[in-house]
Amino acid sequence: MNRALLYLWFALLKRRFLDFVRSLRRPTTLIAFIYVLGLLGVPFWFRHHEIFRHLVERDILITGALLMLVGSLIKGFWQRGLVFEPPDIEFVFTSPFTQRQVVCYRLLPNYLYALVQGLVLAALFAPHLSHPLLMAAGLTLFQITCFHVSTAASLYAGTLPEDRHHRLRCMMLGAAFLLTALYFRAAWEVRFVPAFAISPVVQLLFYPAVTLPEAASSPALHQWALRLTPTSSLWLRQLLQPVLYLSAIALAAGVSLWSLFRLKANLFEPSLATSSHAAERRQRLRQGRDLATAGKTEAHSAGLPTLSLFGGVGAIVWKNLLAARRSHRQLLLAFILTALYAGSLVALLQHIHTELHAASLDKLASPEVVMGRLAFHLGLAFWVAILAPFLQRIFPFDFRRDGRHLLDFRTLPASPLCLVLAEVAVPVGCVLLCQAAGLVPLFLYARFDWPIVLILIFAYPAVALALNSVWNLHYLLSATRRAAGHAQSPSVVGTLIVVVLSFLVFVPALWTTRFLARCLSERAGVALTSDGLQGLANSDAWLKFLHTGIPLTGAGALGVQYLVDFLLLLALARLFQRAEISRESQ
């Protein structure tokens, strides 16, 4: 081994390690790393379990070794020649190194991997091994042998013409599969082939190397044919009907394809325009811009606002309001969703209250009915609250659109907190406006106590604010990365984290609700159980809890939720303030 190549490998390894450590600052990489650590940690924690003893039995080790060897051979043969990094090809290949030295240089990372793998496996199985170190050394050396086989196979494959390599590759794969199946059958009694595979009917697949009458006289074939006879016409009808339908659909598909091919229209010009349009839309989506305005660049100018509210940082609110007014597509979508939601809600309320009116007054005054009504109406209130996540996605008048203007916003003479508040104000307002369409009829029908009405009125902004804050954290991060020329579109893991976070932000409030409800119910002399609403033994205590306990619980939860919202806004402001978006700073 050449010392220069050894030094190069070590330097590259060190740099990769440091890069990896630095990449852990990114939440997605950190989560992935923790996940891998967890995957290793769980078996390590349970390493004394009986199952690990079975894993180091002789037969399993032999099977594993054979699979590794065969896998290495196939994997090596699959590629022609060895894979190097582009800089290696440029510098190492042109340097005065022998082929043996270059191969050794290529194998060095594999040796390190073999060593780490041997140590990890030995540590995992140490409680069940009499000589763990010997095992680690053996595993490492065997893995190294596999790497050698793989490298040799790759180098040999490189000497073959491409066509011949392809054919040999298929042959090797088929042979390896067959031998592996035979080994598993012989050593482990694993049956890969069902019993019917040696029946005469299946033997027909090997025509002409079959005795035809043997297959033709097969009992299975005769039974199958008998089922098609008119004696069992029901079965035949059941078979024929789907076949008929399928044939009709297949015919329709064929005829439509034939018609399509006969259509004498210009394919290229309209496709060019449509493709360009689609590409532009895709580009806008990647940049976090609105799709709806992709085709429109003109809009009527609007007069300047006269309200002092829209001065200073309020100008951003005004700008977003204006953008909302011009976004007809979003408004229409939100209107349809709200109409459907509110319409179904009103219909349900109308139906239930018609039935309630028919009931006697005594029955309506009973604690069971009162609690039932309250629970039903609170359920509907929750139903209206669920509208918020959907509406939040429809109104993009926040950092989704303004992400492109981050650099400009940084120059504004406004505090970051005020700015992020202004950014989330319009979507929150729009969401609340839509929710009001469902909430007003609910208040009219439900006739809640005023404390509950107040709590509900304050609860919806808290929910909408929390959701918008969480998602704007995501939008701001994406916009920052985009502005710095990094990722073009948000990663799946990132989006998943945001979705999870948008649920987690309500956990403190829910926990508070649970805690307060339990305390206050105990104080009122009510036992809260899963069937608490049905088993109302002490009606006075329940009514007391209803009028005082529930509002107090709601108030406490609301307080916690607003605190969480404030913290989220602070985090958003902090992120906005600290975001490094210039290319030079990266």
Added chain:
Amino acid sequence: MIPMPATPSSSSGVAASSSLAAKLLDMLSSPGEVFDEVVAAPPRFANWLVPTVLVALASLFLLRASSNEGVSVVTTSQAVEAQPATLDSVTVQAEPGSVDSQSLSALATCGGAFAGTFWSAFLLWFIGRAFLRTRFSYLKTVEVVALTGSIVALGAIVTALLIGISGDPATRPALSFFARHLPSTNRVRLLLGTFNFFHLWIITVLAIGLSRLSGVSFKESAFWVFGYWFVARLALILLG
């Protein structure tokens, strides 16, 4: 510029086209030359239809011979197939020797000859296309497979004669002939049954056919043809 013919160039010295009967006879002695001629000539309908009909007729003869010798005798692999679960699953069962059953067997034999020809041709064509990376006409492949029918027909006649001599409908011109004392479900007997003389001959001829169609060496085509028609069958018995 004169366009080149699409057929492979292996037939440079092909003689004038011989008759179909001659082709069928030549298949027994020199299949390579017959395939060279078939590959070079344009597709002919009779080249696959007549041999397939011949196979169907010979197989019907064998079927008749088998049913004459033992109506209810169950052949080796049929015994494996006839599991109790399948026997009691159908309410109405056909008697193996009944007229309906015989008609059905005859129908299945004829249908099997035609379906099998197209299926085998598809397999050869697919092997050539996917594994050998060569392109050849599917119709030519059908002709090549169908022409092996002369060996299939000969095998059927020999088998019928063997059955007539031995009086055992399970007799085959295979190594299992020497292990007739073993039960029909015995794995060894099943394995020996795979070494059927005519089947091995047919497989070899198919390998020659694929080699001529694709232009690859006989070794390569034999790997795939024997791999499917022989090794895969052995594997099914061993792994099942």
